[in-house]
Amino acid sequence: MSLLVLHLRWNDVEPAQYEVLRRALPEDVDRPPHCLSRRHVRQPRSVMVYEVWEDARAAEDELARIRALVDAGPEQPQRVVFVLPDVFAAGFPRRPARPAAAPEAVGAPVVPAPRQPDSPVTVPTA
Secondary structure (H helix, E strand, O other), X not given: OEEEEEEEXXXXXXXXXXXXXXXXXXXXXXXXXXXXEEEEEEOOOEEEEEEEEOOHHHHHHHHHHHHHHOOOOXXXXXXXXXXXXXXXXXXXXXXXXXXXXXXXXXXXXXXXXXXXXXXXXXXXXX
């Protein structure tokens, strides 16, 4: 498995557009599950977003979602992608896994009682 480091840049971003991007690209615990890190950097007329992903397909899906949300053209955002060996994943904090439901909360499985045969069963004798 490899890590993807994405550098995304949106040019000529107005303050209202920045608010849409900021809400659509959450940082910290609200980011997507396969996104290990995400940071925004606001410049006077652009926005830089730096992301680290452990799943390329998830990164592509997220980028498509964001581009559709902000109605980006084919050249927005500018993108640079770096691929790193997964050994570098150790440097990114893992979010705690969601606790599994306790067995008593789930309940015991329901096992139906055996059915009676529709007709009597006869066993041939030898």
